[in-house]
Amino acid sequence: MPRAAVRVLLLGLRPFPQALRVQERCVAAARAARAGAGAGAGAAESLVLSEPAGPVYAWGLRGEPGPAAAAGLRARGAALVAARRGGHVTFHGPGQLVAFPVLDLRRRRLPLRRYVGALEELGLRLCRRLGLGAARALPPPFTGVWLGDSKVCAIGVHCGSHITSHGLALNCCTDLSWFEHIVPCGLEGKGVTSLSQELGRHIPVEQVLEPFLDSFREVFDCTLVFSEEPGD
Template sequence: MLCHPVLDLRLLGLRLRTHVAALEACAVRLCELRGLRGARARPPPYTGVWLGERKICAIGVRCGRHITSHGLALNCSTDLTWFEHIVPCGLVGTGVTSLSEALERLVTVDEVMPSFLVAFKETFKCTLVSEDSPS
């Protein structure tokens, strides 16, 4: 699952590192809502969200003129064998996991989206407008 919020950090009164921490908190909250209590952010250089020594969510933010792009990538039912051919995020000795692997069942993006929206609204203290609601 990818989330690339486009936000004006000035309007939100956020610094870039605070925004990254908020994305991490959002992913941790999502994991909690899905029943994974051990998910946590680690101090730099270990950005993202981790279950033990394995990363479940990568964070990568671009910011230009205080406007963010890119965001987070949470592994739901990702084929983890691809990560055997690279050093994920350049961190030697760490691994990668997914919600499906951690929960020992298939977890789809569609299943996760409602929990993600709850976690995003809680973390960023906002209201999300549904695509099918009147403008």
């Protein structure tokens, strides 16, 4: 059986809300493809990659900040965005690789928990490629990729009609001071780190793209096809 093809959309430096809208168009296309081809066929799958152009605090289903906290975050110059994913509030900003895989879990016969594990494995393989062999995943309820007690890659997903959205955020050369104003992902007593901090040198997002895509291809057993973003 031929390997599944996943369309890759490289958005580059892009406002976070714009990347969300591209993702939603990919989700709509995947659902339409599944409906049009019949329940037994696979949907059109995509991988949306971007680097947020400005500081944003985004929260999932459980983490909306109260009015006073929201006003304080806005006063620091950050935007606030609600995201349809699991999890609490986290930060997105320049120096971070944000990946939104839009995959058909039904066709892949992949339960949601195993899908989250696959995203963690993707992050672990990437870290190993970069020389960070100590990276690890923690047992539930923790998610993401960790170096010691600090998270380098956060994961928060949504799945509707077997089609995934949202995904992961990898700190490459992110300004970690933005995380000091929240409890990242709702985890008390845990820290946040970046590839640059761990490796002791500047690691821009562009430098991570190739090993990230290699790791994605391995974990999800697919071929990658680079594409223009879908229209409005």
